[in-house]
Every structure is written in structure tokens, then in C-alpha cells.
Amino acid sequence: MSIQEFVAPDSLSEAKGFLSDGAAASVLAGGTDLLVGVRLGTRNPERVVDLKKIPELTAINIDAEAVHIGAAASAFSILHDSDVPSFFPGFAEALDLIGSTQIQGRCSAGGNLCNASPAADSIPALIANGAQCLITGPGGDHQMPVEDFVVGPSKNALKEGELLVSLILPRPSSQTADAYLRLTPRTEMDIAVAGVGVSLTLDGDGTCTAARVSIGAVAPTALLVEAAGAALVGTQLDAAAIEAAVAAARQSACPISDKRGTSEYRTHVVGVLVARAIAQARRRIVEAVS
Amino acid sequence: MDSGAYSGNPASFPAFMATACYKLTDARSTGRAVYTNKPKIHAYRAPSVPQVTLGFELAMTELAAELGMDPLAFRLKNAVEEGDVNMMGAPYNRIGLRECLEVASAHAHYKAPVAEGEGRGVAAGYWINAGLQSSATLNVLSDGHLSILTGSPDIGGSRASMALMAAEVLGIPFEHIHPQIAATDAVGHCDVTGGSRTTLATGQAVIQAAEQCVAEMCRRAAAEWEVEAGVVTWSQGAAHYGEQSLTFEALARRAGTMGGPLTFSSSLTASSAAPSFGVHICDAKVDKETGRTTITRYTTIQDAGKAIHPAYVEGQMQGGAAQGIGWALNEEYLYDENGVLQNPGFLDYRIPVASDLPFIDTVIVEVPNPLHPFGVKGVGEVPIVPPMPAVAEAVYQSAGVRLREMPLNPPKIVAALQEQ
Numbered sequence: 001m002s003i004q005e006f007v008a009p010d011s012l013s014e015a016k017g018f019l020s021d022g023a024a025a026s027v028l029a030g031g032t033d034l035l036v037g038v039r040l041g042t043r044n045p046e047r048v049v050d051l052k053k054i055p056e057l058t059a060i061n062i063d064a065e066a067v068h069i070g071a072a073a074s075a076f077s078i079l080h081d082s083d084v085p086s087f088f089p090g091f092a093e094a095l096d097l098i099g100s101t102q103i104q105g106r107c108s109a110g111g112n113l114c115n116a117s118p119a120a121d122s123i124p125a126l127i128a129n130g131a132q133c134l135i136t137g138p139g140g141d142h143q144m145p146v147e148d149f150v151v152g153p154s155k156n157a158l159k160e161g162e163l164l165v166s167l168i169l170p171r172p173s174s175q176t177a178d179a180y181l182r183l184t185p186r187t188e189m190d191i192a193v194a195g196v197g198v199s200l201t202l203d204g205d206g207t208c209t210a211a212r213v214s215i216g217a218v219a220p221t222a223l224l225v226e227a228a229g230a231a232l233v234g235t236q237l238d239a240a241a242i243e244a245a246v247a248a249a250r251q252s253a254c255p256i257s258d259k260r261g262t263s264e265y266r267t268h269v270v271g272v273l274v275a276r277a278i279a280q281a282r283r284r285i286v287e288a289v290s
Numbered sequence: 291m292d293s294g295a296y297s298g299n300p301a302s303f304p305a306f307m308a309t310a311c312y313k314l315t316d317a318r319s320t321g322r323a324v325y326t327n328k329p330k331i332h333a334y335r336a337p338s339v340p341q342v343t344l345g346f347e348l349a350m351t352e353l354a355a356e357l358g359m360d361p362l363a364f365r366l367k368n369a370v371e372e373g374d375v376n377m378m379g380a381p382y383n384r385i386g387l388r389e390c391l392e393v394a395s396a397h398a399h400y401k402a403p404v405a406e407g408e409g410r411g412v413a414a415g416y417w418i419n420a421g422l423q424s425s426a427t428l429n430v431l432s433d434g435h436l437s438i439l440t441g442s443p444d445i446g447g448s449r450a451s452m453a454l455m456a457a458e459v460l461g462i463p464f465e466h467i468h469p470q471i472a473a474t475d476a477v478g479h480c481d482v483t484g485g486s487r488t489t490l491a492t493g494q495a496v497i498q499a500a501e502q503c504v505a506e507m508c509r510r511a512a513a514e515w516e517v518e519a520g521v522v523t524w525s526q527g528a529a530h531y532g533e534q535s536l537t538f539e540a541l542a543r544r545a546g547t548m549g550g551p552l553t554f555s556s557s558l559t560a561s562s563a564a565p566s567f568g569v570h571i572c573d574a575k576v577d578k579e580t581g582r583t584t585i586t587r588y589t590t591i592q593d594a595g596k597a598i599h600p601a602y603v604e605g606q607m608q609g610g611a612a613q614g615i616g617w618a619l620n621e622e623y624l625y626d627e628n629g630v631l632q633n634p635g636f637l638d639y640r641i642p643v644a645s646d647l648p649f650i651d652t653v654i655v656e657v658p659n660p661l662h663p664f665g666v667k668g669v670g671e672v673p674i675v676p677p678m679p680a681v682a683e684a685v686y687q688s689a690g691v692r693l694r695e696m697p698l699n700p701p702k703i704v705a706a707l708q709e710q
């Protein structure tokens with residue numbers, strides 16, 4: 001079966017119509033996963049619904065509470081035409097690791113999330129920042145946290161006819177910073193063997209008052225490791241606290257051994273990245289203050 | 291050596307090549323092919339020699355350490371030179387291994403201290419280089435330009451080298467020469483583009499055809515001036531006798547009235563091949579927590595005989611180094627328990643990308659090949675021979691653990707460090 005129909009609606013309601021009339025439809029943002037899948041024969045949509053003409057899907061808005069990123073906004077536009085990187089340098093780092101300049105010109109954070117790869121780079125960074133998904137569909141709009149959105153490898157929580165409209169990242173409070181690190185054998189054009197997103201908040205004397213740690217590529221989905229965050233809160237991020245966070249992350253990891261790395265290695269290295277990401281987020285906070 | 295499921299013994303000749311850099315009086319090599327349920331194997335850049343050289347060169351490095359000697363000095367002390375006989379029984383002609391080792395020892399890279407936390411490795415390599423059959427046809431065009439037809443596909447810039455060698459013999463501008471690769475049935479026989487032989491052997495056919503062209507042009511000029519052909523000389527793209535001269539272009543334009551079309555062909559079985567040697571220096575830094583290796587500095591030194599097109603020779607040296615670094619660090623075929631290849635694409639068969647490599651410095655050493663009119667030696671294959679042992683030693687020096695299995699990828703390095 002090959003693609004029979006390509007539509008590019010310019011409103012959300014029209015798009016929803018194209019997704020709920022029974023045709024086997026796939027939505028397309030940048031297409032850097034979808035089109036690869038079509039080529040490989042793993043995806044066989046009859047209809048492709050391009051989202052890039054829908055204003056809500058490509059808009060990036062920053063209000064008093066949150067940063068709203070249209071699900072189909074390209075990584076390039078987020079990185080270079082918005083203030084998002086100044087709020088979330090770690091999330092920006094994650095987007096900047098995806099593919100190459102060419103891929104980033106097309107691909108979206110929404111596509112990265114909906115594609116639901118265990119190794120997707122932006123997902124741990126979104127989880128660390130407490131991002132919410134705004135979803136619309138036949139039953140109206142609703143929100144859910146990113147950590148609940150991915151339910152398994154290549155499986156997301158969207159129901160028939162639903163689509164992701166935007167990602168909502170609460171504005172970071174003061175003395176807060178994030179970081180994302182991944183391990184790949186090559187410097188680029190590679191898939192994460194492990195990835196870690198961290199967001200930290202410190203008070204005036206350097207005590208950690210909030211922390212979220214998320215790990216990727218070491219389980220069927222990216223995980224929020226609540227125990228790792230809890231190990232940091234109330235501490236000065238001393239060696240013992242970091243060691244406890246590392247141990248919690250390794251405990252939660254349940255990686256497979258495959259062509260990209262052994263289970264033992266992934267478990268080991270995700271801990272290394274947790275310690276380094278914590279150090280990097282803390283450095284950002286300290287540097288912003290001084 | 292793993293030979294895949296079909297016939298062909300990759301282990302028949304590399305064992306001797308791995309030892310070919312050194313004076314060995316008592317030596318014996320055994321190559322054993324192991325047939326496995328894996329895909330067919332095929333020749334690839336210095337086939338099988340890098341794998342065997344890895345073991346031998348690391349042994350040389352470990353021996354030097356045991357003796358408390360500098361690894362390059364130890365190699366120089368044992369290096370083969372003209373007149374030495376290798377395991378195959380053929381005496382070496384004028385070879386350049388000693389010169390390469392001397393250049394390496396004096397190089398700024400080798401003289402620089404090893405940076406904190408990094409390691410350094412060196413290795414030498416040999417490749418036999420082929421001669422084989424080649425043909426070339428030169429057509430003098432009526433506008434004074436020249437076309438060159440050969441049957442050697444250009445995989446590294448060899449067309450430019452053909453044009454440069456013809457330009458040298460004829461004394462005409464490089465830009466007036468149009469080298470082309472003709473179809474197999476449109477030109478005299480050429481054996482494979484392989485064995486690092488194209489610039490040497492096909493080049494020699496081009497040189498011979500160009501010499502025929504000079505002789506014929508001198509003959510025509512002599513006829514025009516009514517003198518003996520032997521008194522006409524050729525220089526700077528023209529025939530000369532006394533005050534008189536006729537340029538290549540004039541002879542080309544007037545060919546129709548001076549004896550007809552000017553076309554020259556030469557075919558030969560080249561017996562001019564000479565081996566090439568290379569010496570590589572690698573600095574690497576291992577992240578002991580993640581097991582990732584970064585190559586921080588890399589220098590390749592190679593005897594090219596005579597580098598006809600130096601930039602393309604450097605390209606071969608850099609390309610071979612890049613491929614060898616990839617083999618050392620990450621490239622690997624991964625099979626599942628049913629023998630199915632798990633990484634049949636470049637996403638998971640990890641060749642290095644540009645950002646994985648430092649600038650690869652090159653030094654071309656020129657010890658001319660006395661058997662070749664321009665001194666050429668093959669350059670394409672030897673650059674992939676030394677990288678694996680050079681990288682492996684640098685990794686060992688940085689990480690402090692010696693791995694006996696390639697590639698030196700992050701999981702293996704971490705596992706070895708944890709075992710320590």
C-alpha cells in the first residue's frame with residue numbers, strides 16, 4: 001500500500017476531520033521519522049496529514065506561566081528563532097543533538113515525542129522540565145504529563161483521531177536550570193546509548209529545593225526517576241547526594257543489550273551521565289547568579 | 291582468519307606482510323582460513339594486512355617497552371632497507387621505511403609531550419603494491435589539446451595524475467589534457483583498479499604513449515625541415531632544430547597535412563611495482579567513566595616514491611587513517627545468534643564522521659622508485675595498515691588497560707577498567 005492522499009489543512013478542526021473519517025491517516029510534522037518508516041515499509045498510511053500549515057501547531061508562545069511550543073515547530077525555529085534556549089538550555093541541547101542541521105530544519109519536538117522511540121533525545125529533557133502535552137481530538141482537549149505520554153517503544157497514549165497540539169513547559173522559577181547529556185560512540189549522527197535530562201532548583205545558599213531526573217534509552221520508555229530527584233532535594237548536592245541519585249537512576253534502568261550497547265554498559269553509563277548532568281545544571285545556576 | 295561461507299583464503303599472504311617492515315632472519319608464518327556461516331568476504335584496501343599487522347606491531351611496541359627503548363628507535367634499529375630479503379624471498383629495492391621512521395622521530399607531533407591523561411601510540415605498516423596489466427590511448431585533438439583514455443576507474447584522483455604525467459612528458463599545459471575512463475571494450479586491457487597500482491602501471495602506459503607522441507612529432511618536424519629525425523629535440527612542448535621550432539599545438543592543428551591523425555597506444559605488464567611503507571603517530575584520550583575515546587592528534591608519514599599529485603596522495607593518507615581509526619574504535623559487524631547481520635546500515639555500522647576526527651597531518655616522504663620513470667610507488671592502501679595498532683597503543687597508554695579484541699568501543703573499555 002502506498003500513500004494515496006496528501007492533505008495540508010490550515011486549521012485544527014479541518015485536521016481533526018481528516019483524522020476521524022476512517023481512512024488510515026498519519027500526521028506529518030517534519031517527516032524525518034514518518035518518511036523513513038514509509039521507505040522502510042514499516043509505515044503504510046493511506047493518507048498523510050501535514051500539520052505545518054496549522055498556526056497553533058507551529059507557534060511558539062511565552063506567557064507569564066509557561067512556554068508553549070507548537071508540536072510541529074521545527075527544531076531549527078525553536079533553537080534559532082525563539083527564546084526557548086534561554087529558558088531551557090538543556091532542552092535546547094537535546095534538540096540540537098537530533099540528526100544534523102538538515103534534519104533539524106525539518107524535525108519537531110512533537111514528532112520526536114509522538115514517535116516514542118526509547119532513545120529519543122528531547123523526551124528526557126521535556127520530562128525533566130515537567131512538560132505537559134496538550135492533546136486535542138474527537139472528545140475535546142486535555143493535558144497529560146510527558147512521562148505518561150509514551151507507553152512503550154513506538155507507542156504513545158494518543159487515541160484514535162487525537163493529535164498533539166503543543167508542549168507546555170512551565171517557566172522555570174528563579175535559580176533553576178536544566179541539562180541534557182547523551183552518550184553515543186560517535187560525536188553525531190548516532191542514536192543515544194543512554195540519555196539523561198536533569199532540572200534543578202537551588203536556594204540562596206545552594207541547597208537543592210527541587211530536582212527532576214529523567215533517563216532515556218535504558219528502558220522501553222524514557223523514565224522520570226523520582227527517587228533520584230528526591231535524593232538531591234534538601235542537600236547541597238554533595239558527593240553522597242549525587243551518588244544516591246546515580247544509584248537510583250541505575251536502579252530504575254532496565255536496558256536491553258543490543259547492537260547499540262550492552263545492558264551492563266548502559267546501566268553503568270546512565271549513572272555517569274546523571275552525575276555529569278547534575279553538575280552541568282548546577283554550573284548553569286551558579287554562573288547565572290554570579 | 292574468518293573467511294565467511296565461500297571459498298577464498300584471506301589468510302594466505304598477510305602474515306608475511308605484517309612482518310615485512312623488519313629484518314627477520316628466522317621467520318615462518320602460517321595463515322589459516324576459518325570458514326563460517328557468514329557472508330562472502332572480498333578484498334578491501336590492503337586486504338587482511340591491517341588485521342595481522344595489529345598483532346605484530348603491538349608486539350613490537352610491547353617489546354620496545356620491555357627493553358626500555360623508544361618504540362620508533364626500536365623499529366628503526368630493526369627496519370628493512372635496500373638489499374634485505376623478506377619472508378617471501380624477494381630482495382628489497384630502494385625502499386623508504388627508514389626515512390619514514392626518521393621523519394616520524396623528528397616530527398613536532400612526536401617531540402611534543404603527551405598531554406595529561408592522553409596516550410600515544412606509533413605503528414609502521416607495509417603494503418606490497420601491484421603492477422599488473424595496463425593500457426592507455428592518447429589522441430591528439432585538432433585544437434592542440436590531448437585526450438587520454440584508460441580503463442582504470444578513478445577512485446582517488448588518478449585521472450589528474452595521468453594528465454600531470456602526460457603534461458610532464460609532452461611539456462604542454464595540464465589544462466589542455468582531458469583524461470577519461472573508457473569502457474572496457476573501448477580501450478586496451480587494464481586490470482583492476484586495485485593493488486595501489488593505477489598511478490604506477492596505468493601511469494606508465496600513459497608515459498610510454500606520450501613518449502611515442504614526442505617521437506612522432508619530432509619525426510614530423512624533421513620531415514618538414516628536411517633534416518634527420520635524430521637531430522630534432524623536444525622541450526617545453528615543442529620540437530626544435532636550430533632556430534626553428536614547431537609547437538605541440540601547431541603539429542596538432544596541421545596533423546592532417548603532415549601525416550594524418552596522431553594517436554598513440556601503449557600496453558604493458560608493469561614490472562616496476564615497489565612496496566610502500568607508512569608510519570603513524572596517534573594521540574588519544576579515553577574518558578575512563580564512559581569508555582569513549584577521542585583521537586586528539588594524528589600524523590601519518592608515508593613514502594610515496596614520487597607524489598605525482600601531492601594533495602591526492604595526502605587524501606589517500608588521510609582517508610586510510612580515518613578508516614583505520616573507525617575500525618579501531620567502533621566499526622564492527624554484529625550478528626545475532628542466528629547469524630543475521632544486525633547492523634547492515636551506516637546508522638549502526640559506525641564509521642567515523644568528520645567531527646570524530648582531528649585534522650590528520652601528513653608528511654609525504656619521497657624515496658623514488660628506481661624502476662619507474664617518475665619514481666612512483668603505490669600510495670592508496672598502506673595508509674590503512676598502521677592505524678589499528680597505533681590507536682590501540684594510544685588507548686592503552688591513556689586508559690591503562692590493554693584490550694586484545696577490536697574494536698575498542700566504550701562498553702569494552704568500561705568492562706576492562708571495571709575488571710582491573
Ligand SMILES: Cc1cc2nc3c(=O)[nH]c(=O)nc-3n(C[C@H](O)[C@H](O)[C@H](O)COP(=O)(O)OP(=O)(O)OC[C@H]3O[C@@H](n4cnc5c(N)ncnc54)[C@H](O)[C@@H]3O)c2cc1C
Nearest residue numbers: 029030031032033034098099107108111112114120121164
Ligand atoms: C538522519 C537522522 C538522524 C536522526 N537523529 C536523531 C537523534 O539524534 N535523536 C533523536 O531523538 N532522533 C533522531 N532522529 C529521528 C527524528 O529526526 C526525530 O525523532 C524527530 O524529532 C522527529 O520529528 P518529525 O517532526 O520529523 O516527526 P515526523 O516524522 O513528522 O513524525 C514522527 C511520528 O510522530 C507522529 N506525529 C508527528 N507529529 C504529531 C502530532 N502533532 N500529533 C500526533 N502524532 C504526531 C507522526 O505521525 C509519526 O508517527 C533522526 C532521524 C534521521 C532521519
